[in-house]
Structures are given as C-alpha cells and as structure tokens.
Amino acid sequence: MLPDVSVSPAERRTQADLVEAKPHRWALSLPARLYRRVLRRWDVDKHIKEFCRPLTIDGHENLEGVDNPLLIIANHTSHFDTPIILHALPRKIWGRTAIVAAADRMYRDRVKGMFHSLRYNAFPITRGGGREALSYSQWLLHNHWSLLIFPEGKRSRSGELLPFRGGPAILALGQQVPILPLHIQGASNILPAGEQHSRPAAVHVSIGAPFVLRDGTTIPEAKQRMADEVRALILARAQRRAPMLG
Secondary structure, three states: OOOOOOOOHHHHHHHHHHHHOOOOHHHHOHHHHHHHHHHOOOOHHHHHHHHEEEEEEEOHHHHOOOOOOOEEEEOOOOOOHHHHHHHHOOHHHHOOEEEEEEHHHHOOOHHHHHHHHHHHOEEEEOOOOOHHHHHHHHHHHHOOOEEEEOOOOOOOOOOOOOOOOHHHHHHHHHHOOOEEEEEEEOHHHHOOOOOOOOOOEEEEEEEOOOEOOOOOOOHHHHHHHHHHHHHHHHHHHHHHHHHHHO
C-alpha cells in the first residue's frame, strides 16, 4: 500500500504514537496514589491558592453522602479546569478519580504523558476513537473509580457551552453510575486557550446534585440531559447574582 502523501512523515509518526498511547495502569497503584496525596498541598492546592483569587464554590451540600464511582462532568475552557475540580472534590472522591485526557493534546510527548498520569491519574483517549476507546473508562467505573470527563471534548474559546459528545453518555448509560455536574467560571482568565503562562483571576465553581439516567434513555437524550444539568448551574448562578447587581 502506498503511503498517504497528504500526511507528512512527522504527522504519520505522531499518529502512530497516539495509536500506541495506552493508559498507564501503574497510575492506579498504591505508590502513585500516595504520591498524589502527599504532594497535593504543594501541587494542586498551591496552584489554586496562587491563581484562583478569589475561589468561591457553591453546592457543597450536593457532595454529602456521595461515593465512588461517579461520572464527573464539567464545562471546559482551560487546562486549569482539572486542578480546580480536584480541589473542589472531597478527599474520598478525588483520591479515586481518573482524568480523561485527549491523547493528541496531553500525550504527544511520552515523558510528559507519563507525568500527567502520575500527577493527575490522567489517561489518554483518542478523539473519535469510538466505543473501543471507552473500554478503559468502563473498566475504571466498574472497579469503583470515578471519572472526570469534559463532555464538550475540547476547550470552548468563547466560554459558551459546546455540544456534548456521545462518549460520556455511552459511559453513563452503560455503567449506570451517578453523574455529578459542575460548572466553572473564570478559569479561562487564568490560562486562556493558546497561552502558556497563568495569571491570577476570580473563579467560581457550581456543584450540582448527582443524578442517574433512567432506563431506556437514548444517547441523544442522555447528552441533552447532561448538558441541561450544566446549563442549569449557569442559570442558577445568574439568578443568585441578579439581586446583588440590581
């Protein structure tokens, strides 16, 4: 078979690397979990204190009584979204949470990819990989790990919620785990898409009540319900702020 001349040799090597990008299961091991627990104060919490000024969180009451496994969904405007969410979660949840990361963004460099896995318990998933690409996610949920996933599939540059993709809906329907919705406002001001350096900004996190999709829900219905739950958090915050601004 002749090579695809529309793709450069460098791009073919990158594509081959991404095909080979597999989850680092050692990131689930006790030593890796202890590493994240010990360094959390100097890594996640330190960065939150330094750059989220101020950080406000609504909906703590919705975390009472929750346990793993959860499918944690949120809007996505910045790479800073992940540490913000981990900071907002109780220890018993973040200690067993894995992060779904785009292979073409976070795992192009193998060494950096390994560091992402160790630091955040992230693992690569290829965009458009279909149901087979979800197998590790399904295994994690089945073994009582929670997943943090951004259903938009990429960062929104406008701040508006982008259409949700089908993968998270398939996971939710297949595993029947509670879905925890969150909305983050302000993270894009810390680390906007396309920039390399962070700067302080005000951040607000809204945590919604966990919900479960009913039996018989279709994938389009599941996508819509998940998006509606995140939009409801945006609306609720706007309504709370209206009297203060009036």
